[in-house]
Amino acid sequence: MMKYLKIFSFLFIVAAVQSCISADEDPVSVPPFTGSVSDPAVDGATQPNQVWIDLSDVNPDTKKVNQAINKRTDWDLGFYSGDDYRVVLNGSIAMAVSKIPNATNINNVKEADVSSLMNQVVVGPFGTSVLQYVDNPNGNFLTQTTGIAPIKENDADNPVYLLSLGKNIGSATNVSPGSVSLSGSSRGWKKIQILRAPNGYKIRYANLNDTTFKEYIITKDAEYTFNFFSFTAGSTLQIQPKKKNWDLAFTTFTNEVVDPSTGVSAGSYFFADFVLTNTANGVGAYQVNAVGNLDQAYKSFKLSDVDASKLISNDQRAIGDKWRTTTGTTEVDGAFVYANRFFVLKDAEGFYFKLRFNKMKNQDGERGHPNFEFEPL
Known part of the structure; x- marks a missing residue:
């Protein structure tokens, strides 16, 4: 009898505790x-x-x-949903970005204007100067001084960028054991400008020789760290789970290579088998x-x-x-x-x-x- 009384008491306590929790908590x-x-x-x-x-x-x-x-190719840019206005690149496909000098009107930029810059905005171990074109690999996007700058309140203060869309997923079918084939063909280039919008962002984007841009409004969602945008879809889509609903991510990754013996950086490099x-x-x-x-x-x-x-x-x-x-x-x-x-x-x-x-x-x-x-x- 005592055993059943204990069981009954336990169930009663559980039910009482559950009843105290609001349905929308x-x-x-x-x-x-x-x-x-x-x-x-x-x-x-x-x-x-x-x-x-x-x-x-x-x-x-x-x-x-x-x-x-x-x-990996489902998204291009991540737009921060917190108080700050920050935008990150898709490092899993080796994207890179640079301000276009003296450009204020996105429609006026042509491929000929950025041809020399296109040779620099790449991911690879080509010296530390390349690191300015990618996000800080430590993930501290709120304080980074590389990649896309914080989005300013005044529209005129937000530059026009040259954006490398990185590489398509590799298509090799006969990869040697122990090796990888991460990168396929180039995904091309975009010119972009990002402005603030009420509780979010306004992105303007076009191909390099286009004379008119497309525009899309991205609204912040407090349940997620980022809202992700795809140029292919022309809209946002869900990539990461809600803020606290993931611990680890397995992905390819744009990292910085450092010589372990000297501590000297060799620049950016594209990694396989990476855990964030x-x-x-x-x-x-x-x-x-x-x-x-x-x-x-x-x-x-x-x-x-x-x-x-x-x-x-x-x-x-x-x-x-x-x-x-x-x-x-x-x-x-x-x-x-x-x-x-x-x-x-x-x-x-x-x-x-x-x-x-x-x-x-x-x-x-x-x-x-x-x-x-x-x-x-």
């Missing part, structure tokens, strides 16, 4: 009770997909993490170097072992490419996952997780097939 987030395994659908050696993952969003049936997936963290909404992570056996070190790691002072919350590359290496030229000694480290992640809700990467290739040696496991701490 979001439920309190809780981490998954057990760990899970994820196979992000990057989709092979051309790595066509961006994959957004929330470690707390585990499918109750499959016991795997749900994924939000889009093609949602630092814009408070996600932090750090690497744990395993002493001895990785399995044992990972399994024994507890919440009390977390060193919060090591969390990197101001650089979206906290995991980045640190989980894998691409040294070597054959399937045997080429790309592989490091077997001496795992990572700690603190999500936007303040929950801690440990995660380890298990593979980056399938059984045939094809890149773009990552796998990782994680557990809440």
Whole structure:
């Protein structure tokens, strides 16, 4: 009888608590009770997909993490929904941008006016001067001085830009094991000008030799970090999940190459197999170097072992490419996952997780097939 009374009391308390929650209040987030395994659908050696993952969003049936997936070419620009007026490039397709000197009227700009500039606005390891044409790879877009400048209140203060649309997704079908084929043909160029609009932005855009521009209004949406715009669609579309509904993203990425021995930058470079963290909404992570056996070190790691002072919350590359290496030229000694480290992640809700990467290739040696496991701490 006592056992049933306890059960009844517990159910009564649960019902009472639930009744106190307003119907239009979001439920309190809780981490998954057990760990899970994820196979992000990057989709092979051309790595066509961006994959957004929330470690707390585990499918109750499959016991795997749900994924939000889009093609890398689905979007071009991201428009910040916060108080500031900032615009970011699609670094997953190697986009780049530059102000057009002395240009004030977008309709007057012709390809001949920017032909020399087109040779400079590129992504590649061609010296540090190239970094001015891309977003700061650390993800701190609110304070960056590269890429597109903050959008000014006075229309006349907003420049006309030359925008490289980057590269199409690679189309190679016979990629050597351990290699990737990320970039296809050029996606071309646009001339653009971005102005403020009530609670949002107004983008003007055209092909380089067009004498009239198209215009589109982008309204801020406080539920999302960015509203994403596509020139192909001529409209906005959803790419990232809501602000706090993703922790990790698997993507290709425009990064900065730095010589580890000298600390000297070689400029921008296009990376495969990259993992971003949602630092814009408070996600932090750090690497744990395993002493001895990785399995044992990972399994024994507890919440009390977390060193919060090591969390990197101001650089979206906290995991980045640190989980894998691409040294070597054959399937045997080429790309592989490091077997001496795992990572700690603190999500936007303040929950801690440990995660380890298990593979980056399938059984045939094809890149773009990552796998990782994680557990809440």
